[in-house]
Amino acid sequence: LIVANDFIKPLNNARILSDYEIEQLFINWYNLIALNSSLLNAFHEQVNYKEELSSSENGVIMRTPRSASLSNIQLLAQLPVRSTISDRHRSHTPEILHSPSILRIKHLSGFHHRSPSSHNLSMKQNIEYMNDNSSPPTPTFQPHGSMIINESTKIGEILCSYLPTMTNDYFRYCNSRSQANKSFQTKADSNEQFRSHLQTFQDQTGGLSLNGFLTKPIQRVTRYPLLIDKILKHTPTDHSDYQSIKQAYDCARHLNEQINKQISEQESSSRLDWLQQHLIFGSDENSSDGYLFDELLKFNSLNKYNIPRQLLLNGMITKMPSGKDLLAFLFNDFLLFSTIKSSSSNWQTQLFEQKTNLLLKIYRMPLFLTDIIIANDSLNDQLTFSITTKIYDKPLVLKTQQTNVRTLWVKAINNAVEDCQVAEKSVLADKAIFTTTENKRDSKIAVARLLLVVQEAYDLMPSQTTLERHRSVDPYCEITVGSLTLKTPFIKRTIKPKWNAPMQFLLYDLVQDTIHINIFDNEYFSPNENLGYTTIHLADILPCPLDKFLLQPSLPFTQRLYLNNGSSLVMKCVVQLLTS
Incomplete structure (x- = not known):
């Protein structure tokens, strides 16, 4: 491994990189190399690496490379075979260095990982030792008899066996890259010897940087669907391995989709952190405390619907008719407009870069997606679109620089609004789970009407988390009876x-019906936090026993209910019996 031999080992020996730093920079990288190498070694056993291949069309003799790769196997799959069996193989097991620090990182990263099919291999790796004075045995590869591509060749089965085992390792690698890149940049900024060695390493590798090597595992896995698809196209449908190859193709595509999703989420997370540091809040030019609507806005956190906030789209647009240029950011819960505070003609190259002095300032309060009705293309201008909202009398008119960019914004906004509506309904559905058994009573005939006036609450006790995120508390009361x-x-x-808010519910069973009471702190950018709750039956709030109450006239009465944390709620109640 050129990275291990020419980069990690020299820097570790020179004490420029500690063992801990190596683990942080190369976490899970060796494991991915081992997984891919094990896959290729499995192909070594399954496929005969012939000295000669002849084409049935022109009879040209071809000498095939003795390297196990999907591209070579795909080449073999296209040509009829007429050759002798060769027992000569080349091991593709990465050379294991004897440096103690390299052994340690390979051990910690799981380099000794074996796939479900690894028992078929004659390769043995033993690195389960941490003694710095000991040396591991050299890994060996003892080939068994190999086969030509024919009815017994099981490429698809091998792929189906190995690809699922790669998922968790690739996820871990993708999740760790953001932090690893930060550690890498910090080391490069603070250590001149490290920077010098980076340049030397790049010169030795013909211009390929260390980051280029670290992205190779991801580049390799992205080629799998393309190569497997080629194998599939050159495999007869009646071949015994056809269905397995087809299944492997679907598995490879799914793996890449999941990896792309992980990378996208990592990029979004990094950009959210960048905005937190470079966006100025409030009217004060120097204000960067992160408070909007008296709530601390943390970009990289859960939004109001209890799902991670994501940056969906960003770009420069112009507000019409003023002609003011705005840098817009579309999230999965609101649309934010900003201006560029620091004078910079090349802001595009500085946006989301870690080493930049670029500062942005909020232009107006965020436009929540729940307040957006629809975004529409303008009929009079190919560059203009409008956003119709519930809070402004006139549509918000915006202009882009290209027609396709306008289409992208309109589609992204409308899709985000729809997804936000689904998320909002999901939150309401989650809150109604505890009333599922009571919903069955709605098919019965109501026996009474419960009229409430939620008057006021006392001594609400915000949690420490609430106090840290808010300059104030904005409480509201939520009451559920049955399915309402x-x-x-x-x-x-x-x-x-003090609310003095009237409510009305139907009662179907004066003994069994329950009243669920919750008081929440209203949030804009994070999930609403509970400030107190209780669950009671109707009999708990009646001024007298139920049998006596039913004999009396229906008069209003006031009750003070104590919640789970000692706070209290005052309600005025009226129970009206319904005649059948």
């Missing part, structure tokens, strides 16, 4: 809210 949930408006900046 109603809530009061939220009151800003108080722990003693």
Whole structure:
């Protein structure tokens, strides 16, 4: 391994890189190399690496390379075979260095990982030791008899056996790259010897940087679907391995889709962190405390619907008719407009770069996706589109520089609005789970009507998390009876809210029906936090026993209910019996 021999080992011996730093920079990298190498070794046993191949079309003799790769196997699959069996193989097991630090990182990263089919290989690796003074035995590869590509060749079975085992290792590698890149950049910024060795290494490898080597495992796996597809096209449908190859193709595609998703999420997370550091909040030019609507906006966190916030689209657009240029950011819960505070003509190259002085300033309060009705293309201008909202009388008119960019924005906004509506309904559905058994009573005949006036609450107790994220508490009360949930408006900046909000529910069983009461702190950018709750039966709030209450006139009464944390809620109640 050129990286291990020419980079890691010299820097470790010179104490420029510690063992811990090696583990941080190359986490899981060796494991991916081992997985791919094990796969290729499995092909070595299955496929005969012939000295000669003849084409049935022109009879040209071809000498095939003795290297196990999907591209070579794909080549073999296209040509009829007429050759002798060769027992000569080349091992593709990465050379294991005897440096103690390299042995340690390979051991910790799982380099000794064996796939489900590895018992078929004669390759033995033993690196389960941490003694710096000991040396591992040299790995050997003792070939068995190999086969030409014919009815007994099982390429698909090998792929189906190996590809699923790669998923977790690739996920771990992708998840660790963001932090590894930060560690890499920090080391390069602080250590001149490290920077010098990086340049020397790149010169020795013909211009390929260390990062180029670290991305090779991902580049290799992205080629698998293409190569397997070629094998599939040159495999007869009645071949015994055809269905396995087809299944392997689907598995490789799924693996790449999941890897792409991981990479996208990592990139989004990195960009959210960048915005947190480079976006100025509030009217104060020097304000960067991150508060909007008295709530601390953490970009890289869960949004109001309890799902991770994602940056979906960003770019420069122009607000019409003022002609003001704005840098817009579309998230999965709101649309944010900003201006470029620091004077910079090349802001495009500085956006999301770690080493930059670029600063952005919020232009206006975020436009929540729940307040957007629709985005439409303009009929009069191929570059203009409008956003119709629930909060502004006139549509917001925006202009892009290209028609395809306008189409991209309109589609992205409308899709994000739809997804946000689905997420909002999902939150409401989750809250209604505890009433599932009571919903069955809705098919019965109601026996009474419960009229409530939710008046006020006392001594609400925000959690420490709430106090850290908010300058104030904006409470609202939510009450569920049966399948119906109603809530009061939220009151800003108080722990003693007065709502005086009327509600009405139907009762189907005066003994069994329950009343679920929750008080939440209204959030804009994070999940609403509970400030207190209780569950009661109707009999718990009646001024007298139920049998006596039913004999009395239906008069209003007031009750003070204590919640789980000692806070209390005052309600005025009326129970009206319904005649059948």
